[in-house]
Amino acid sequence: MNNTPHAPVTVIGLGLMGQALAGAFLKAGHPTTVWNRTPAKAAPLVAAGARSAPTLGDALAASPLTIVCLTDYDAVYELLGANGVEPDPTTPIDTTLINLTSGSAGQAREAAEWAERRGARYLDGAIMAIPSGIGTAEAVILHSGPEQVFADHASTLGALGTITHLGADPGLASLYDVAGLAMMWSVLNAWLQGTALLAKAGVDAVTYAPFARQIAAGVADWLPGYAEQIDKGSFPAEVAALETDARAMEHLIEESEAMGVNAELPRLIKAMADRAIAAGHGGEQYPVLIEEFGKP
Ligand code: FVH
Numbered sequence: 226m227n228n229t230p231h232a233p234v235t236v237i238g239l240g241l242m243g244q245a246l247a248g249a250f251l252k253a254g255h256p257t258t259v260w261n262r263t264p265a266k267a268a269p270l271v272a273a274g275a276r277s278a279p280t281l282g283d284a285l286a287a288s289p290l291t292i293v294c295l296t297d298y299d300a301v302y303e304l305l306g307a308n309g310v311e312p313d314p315t316t317p318i319d320t321t322l323i324n325l326t327s328g329s330a331g332q333a334r335e336a337a338e339w340a341e342r343r344g345a346r347y348l349d350g351a352i353m354a355i356p357s358g359i360g361t362a363e364a365v366i367l368h369s370g371p372e373q374v375f376a377d378h379a380s381t382l383g384a385l386g387t388i389t390h391l392g393a394d395p396g397l398a399s400l401y402d403v404a405g406l407a408m409m410w411s412v413l414n415a416w417l418q419g420t421a422l423l424a425k426a427g428v429d430a431v432t433y434a435p436f437a438r439q440i441a442a443g444v445a446d447w448l449p450g451y452a453e454q455i456d457k458g459s460f461p462a463e464v465a466a467l468e469t470d471a472r473a474m475e476h477l478i479e480e481s482e483a484m485g486v487n488a489e490l491p492r493l494i495k496a497m498a499d500r501a502i503a504a505g506h507g508g509e510q511y512p513v514l515i516e517e518f519g520k521p
Contacts, residue, residue, distance in 0.1 A: 230254055232381045235284050235320070237304070238294040239266040241356045246292055246325070246385060249360035251275055253384035260284035262304070281305075290378050291320045294352075298324075298332040302339075317344025321374055323382070325350045325366070329403075330396025337370060337395035348374045349395040351402035354386060362387050369397035412441055418481070418490055425484040451512040455520065460509035467514070468507040471498045 231254050236247040239261035247270050250257045259267045260278040267277040278284035285291055295301050322345045324336055333349040340347035347370055354364035364386025368375050375390040382388045391397040416437045420430045454460050474495040481488035497517045506513045
């Protein structure tokens with residue numbers, strides 16, 4: 226019954242994201258059972274053809290595949306009775322739990338061990354999309370845990386968006402999630418730094434945005450080559466030496482200070498470069514800074 230176009234699925238948690246997940250399964254033709262702590266949130270999904278489970282146990286028993294999407298892992302444990310107290314082993318959870326709740330890699334690994342104790346198959350996941358994107362190819366959903374569990378339900382999970390299995394370590398999806406957030410916030414902060422600088426010279430954000438977008442896209446194109454340098458541990462300066470970058474970083478600090486713009490971020494950028502230069506890497510290319518981030 227798994228992996229068929231009409232494999233039944235249960236969704237536990239009908240918040241903004243859970244509603245979108247259940248809606249996408251319904252739209253794809255999967256018999257969908259839903260459960261939420263606040264039952265009223267099931268109403269629009271029932272109107273769209275979902276079945277509202279009267280109890281959590283009924284929801285878990287309704288489908289071979291159960292998607293859990295709650296606020297955090299504490300909520301998952303509070304709800305599914307795994308709050309550190311060994312649950313009654315005679316009541317196995319006979320379903321595949323796919324946890325799309327945000328959390329840390331440690332929480333994901335702990336949840337995988339807990340699920341095994343409860344007799345459930347487990348896959349962790351991270352949603353790199355907003356609710357309105359669910360059900361489209363733009364919704365990237367990352368999974369980690371046993372590859373067979375992913376394979377057994379890939380067709381059904383595909384109703385949510387573009388799915389990827391990262392590896393057997395249940396913590397991988399969460400790590401990719403936070404790594405992606407680091408990228409997102411860093412790019413946004415860099416854009417805000419430039420926007421603030423140019424605003425002081427009367428250039429509005431809308432005027433600067435296309436230029437910023439072009440710069441971001443250009444830097445993104447460097448990543449595959451820089452990644453090879455990191456994996457090889459060799460950073461020949463084919464584009465520019467770190468010392469050259471550091472001089473331009475000083476210009477950014479001076480301009481920010483002169484224009485009355487916050488220079489904390491530029492100072493942090495230069496401080497990391499200065500440490501790498503002091504360690505003898507001034508003649509190497511920018512990705513040599515990976516050592517400042519902790520990679521040996
Ligand atoms: N919304 C988004 O764009 C982001 C995109 C990336 C991934 N996140 C993560 O998805 C999880 C759920 O997020 P959400 O936006 O759906 O959150 P809420 O709308 O606040 O819904 C929370 C649901 O969790 C239920 N809940 C909370 N605590 C408990 C509990 N102790 N026991 C049972 N259920 C609980 C809550 O129930 P209720 O308040 O409706 O009764 C909602 O169903 C989250 O990890 C995001 O980081 C979304």
